[in-house]
Amino acid sequence: MQPSTKPAAKYSKKGPASDRPSQNQAPAEVASWSQSKRWLSSETKERRAFQKMMLNLQFMKADQSPFIPKTPAELTKFKISLAEARQQKLAHEVSILEEKTRQKELAKASGLALASKPQVTLFHGRNMGDRLSPVFAAQNCFNQQDIAEVNGRVEWPSLAELKEEGDRRTRYGRYLPLPRTNVVAFIIPEGEQEHAYKADGTIL
Numbered sequence: 001m002q003p004s005t006k007p008a009a010k011y012s013k014k015g016p017a018s019d020r021p022s023q024n025q026a027p028a029e030v031a032s033w034s035q036s037k038r039w040l041s042s043e044t045k046e047r048r049a050f051q052k053m054m055l056n057l058q059f060m061k062a063d064q065s066p067f068i069p070k071t072p073a074e075l076t077k078f079k080i081s082l083a084e085a086r087q088q089k090l091a092h093e094v095s096i097l098e099e100k101t102r103q104k105e106l107a108k109a110s111g112l113a114l115a116s117k118p119q120v121t122l123f124h125g126r127n128m129g130d131r132l133s134p135v136f137a138a139q140n141c142f143n144q145q146d147i148a149e150v151n152g153r154v155e156w157p158s159l160a161e162l163k164e165e166g167d168r169r170t171r172y173g174r175y176l177p178l179p180r181t182n183v184v185a186f187i188i189p190e191g192e193q194e195h196a197y198k199a200d201g202t203i204l
Helices: 042-059 072-110 190-195
Strands: none
């Protein structure tokens, strides 16, 4: 009996047994042209990030600053110091919270109320007689004692003044009412306000 000479038997797609994957062997991942997988070390990633940062700094003309790391090693050292500073800050905050919790537990166990930190009054209760602001020692409308005369004060603009340029808020040329004093723009009593405006809401 002669062996079969069919093309299917001669050119088998299975190949030799040594080339075929076994049942315990995982099949190899086939990468396509659009989804290729490439492994990069952390050093390579850091180097590329440093190069990108330097290009951005050169574009902003800030690459010659003495505070900029000049090498990837300096950048890594800076990141390590920054991480250590954050860790120390978190440890300090945790210690403060633990101390507060311990004080509350001690006060609760002893039956005493936890004493709150007293608030310090402004200037320790001293009243300044210059009638100026406590921060910049300036005269403004937010002072506790306003020394401006009645005819020198300015009230908030009325709705008619705000709408004098029209209701279209996005129209070109629209602006807020100009600064004025009560001497120039006297206040109209409420009973006469409805007669002081035109039909479209503008001031007479």
